[in-house]
Amino acid sequence: MSSSVLYLPVLDLGPPLRDLFLSPLLSGPLLLAATYAPDAVRDSVSNLASRLPFLQGPLSNLNPSTVVTALRLLFAVGVVRRLNRALNAMAANSWRLIASKGWDWPNEIAVVTGGSSGIGKLVVEKLVAHGLRVAVLDIQDLPKSMETNTRIRFFRCDVTSSVSVAEAADAVRQEIGHPSILINNAGITSPTTILKMSESYLRKIFGVNSMSHWFTVQQFLPHMIQMNKGHVITVASLASFVALPTAADYSASKAAALAFHEALTSELKHCYGAPNVMTTVVHPNFVRTPLIENWADHLENSGVRMLTGEQVAEPIVRQILSRRAAQIIIPRSTIMISAIRGWPTWLQELIRDTLGRSSLKP
Structure with missing residues (x-):
């Protein structure tokens, strides 16, 4: 994934x-x-x-x-x-002026879901380059270029299954140790109208894009809370703020991921008393990946400047190394999209109409 x-x-x-x-x-x-x-x-x-x-x-x-x-x-x-x-x-950052303390990168362990390909793979490679150890949770095998790296461990895991996540988490703790960084990166999409969406795929996309965050956090967060140190990164999307034709499932699942991030941030401070466990949410615009290859030519012909995986992975890793939490919108020029829900309804609808027409394949 x-x-x-x-x-x-x-x-x-x-x-x-x-x-x-x-x-x-x-x-x-x-x-x-x-x-x-x-x-x-x-x-x-x-x-x-x-x-x-x-x-x-x-x-x-x-x-x-x-x-x-x-x-x-x-x-x-x-x-x-x-x-x-x-x-x-x-x-x-819980109103802190300075970066979180107590981080030693060669001794830190990161978990990356969907780390065998796409953005996740790039994040794994960058973390390892900075000396971290990384546990990859994925249903896809590691690419051969990563198999021999001793700082990368692969754990086959279906993140839509709480049982599979629990088993993988137990293996991570036994074989590597307790992670201090969790990157919920795994995500899927398949542009489909609401009436044509099958129940099986609908359950799958919410399982991967939303429910998996609950499963991984329930496994790895308790130790972070105990140590009052950690960083949970949620990879959401600009689609968290705007729902367009053929993407109701994707937008809804990413909006759920954003709500999860916001509630988790609040719970860490007010329910668990662990303000030094940081939370970051990432909202990229459109990224060229194999999952949307059939869409890519149409989008580029429409004048869309799509992001590369590198343009998303680099800010994620940079934020981790900064020892600070954030909301990251990529590219920064699209930051106004995050405010769309507060705009007048007529303006929201004009924007959705414009974006909706241009996003559909002819």
């Missing part, structure tokens, strides 16, 4: 460049120079500011006072964005 995600054709506007122009570290000095420096310097700064990409077009010949106003606005927006990010990071 490997993770897949639902298509949402949202334009990536280049976060690094946008972050640079909205950084108060850029707009702040320019604002100071344009406001308090000698006239010659102010004129030079105003000329430079008016030529920045976000002030091009009809705004390219602004007078100095207008440029100062624009810089003030950019500076204010930059400060608010920085403050918002800091508060988001603190909230996701």
